[in-house]
Amino acid sequence: MSYKKLTGFTLYQRAMQEADLDVLSITSSPKGFGKSSFILQNARKYLDLFGLTCPQCKHEWVYTGRAVTSNPGGGFTLTNENPSEPCPKCGHNNSERTKRFNFMRYLAYDNNEVRRLIHELPEYSPILADEGVRFMMGEDWNSWESKLMKKLIAQCRTKHLLIFTNIPKFRWLDRKYRDDMATFWVRIIKRGMAVMLQPDLGETDDPWHMKNFEKYLGSYNYFTSESVLMERVSHLLKKHQCVFDYFRIPPVPDDIYKTYLVARDAKAFEAKRADQKINEKDVAKIACYNLTEKWDEIKAAVHMGKFKKPTLKILARFVFNNPVTNKDTVAYTTIRNWIKGVDDMVKLHLGGNNK
DSSP: OHHHHHHHHHHHHHHHHHTTOOEEEEEEOSTTSOHHHHHHHHHHHHHHHHEEEOTTTOOEEEOOSOOEEEOTTSSEEESOSSOOOOOTTTOOSOOEEOOSOOHHHHEEOSHHHHHHHHHHSOTTOEEEEOOGGGTOBGGGTTSHHHHHHHHHHHTGGGGTOEEEEEESOGGGBOHIIIIIIOOEEEEEEETTEEEEEOOOOSSOSOTTOHHHHHHHHOOOOTTOOHHHHHHHHHHHHHHOSSEEEEEEOOOOOHHHHHHHHHHHHHHHHHHHSOOOOOOHHHHHHHHHHHHHHSHHHHHHHHHHSSSSSOOHHHIIIIISEETTTTEESSOHHHHHHHHHHHHHHHHHHHHHHHO
C-alpha cells in the first residue's frame, strides 16, 4: 500500500508538470523523522518511472513526452509504461530506462547549487534541495540572494522542474514560498507516517488553514502512541480543508541511503571549507570559468536586477565565486577599486592620445 500511494503521488506531480504548473514540494517534521528519506523515495520513484539512459553515449535525462492521464474517479494513470525518445545529446533512438540513481547530479546543498541546477538541468528533472533552511527561511526574506532565488523559482515553470525541499517547521518558510509557491506540503507525523496537503486556492489569507491543522493534530511528543496519532490523522483527513491523503513512507534501501549520505557529506564538506588563499591569476581563471559555464545564471541575475547591468554584488556572487567552495573570492570594495583603476588608466590613455 505504501509504494502504491507513493506511485500515485508521483503521477500526480507529473500530471502537474505536464499541465505547465509549478511543482514545489515541501516536507517538514522534527529532526530524525525521515524528511530526507521521503524526498529520496519520491525522487527515486520519479526517476524509476520517467528516467532514461542512452546506451550509445550513456547520457541520462528524464522523459519529456506526455506520460499520464487523469482517471474519471480521481487520481492519475501511467499511460506509457515504457517511455522512450531520442537522446537529446547524440540523437540515438533506442533509449533505455535508467537503472541507477545519481544523487550528485540532482542534490543541492545551498542556494548557489539550487540556482545552478535550475539553469543546468534538462527539462522535467528533479532537484533535491535537502536543506531548505539554507535559502527559504522567512528571516532572510529581504536579502538580495533571497529575492533573486524567489524570482528564479517563480520563473522556472517552463522547464517543468520538480523541486523537493525539507525544513523542520513549515512556518519557518518565507511567506512567498509558503503561501504563493508551494504546491504540496508533506507533514511527517512520526517516522514513516505522513499526511499530504495541497493549498486552498480560494480567496483566503491562509491557504493552508494552519489554525485548523494545529487544532486537529493537537499536541504530542516523541512517545505518543501510534494509535493516538492514527486517530488524529483520521480526523485530519475528514475535517481539514487541505489534507487529501495519508500514507506510510517506505524505508530507503540501505545501499541507496549510504550513497546519499556520502554525497551529502561531500557537499557539506566542500561548502564549509575555509577560503583558500588564491592569487589574482587564479581569480582571473575562476572568472573565465564562470563566464563560460554560468553565463545563463549571470544573464538571469542581470535581467532580474534593478539596474539591468552587472553590479558589484552580481560580479562577486557569479563571476568571482569559487565554484569549488561556493564562496566569493573578491570583496565588493576590491572589485570597485579594480574597476576604478582600469577606468583611470583608460581615461589617461585616451587623454594622452588626444594631446
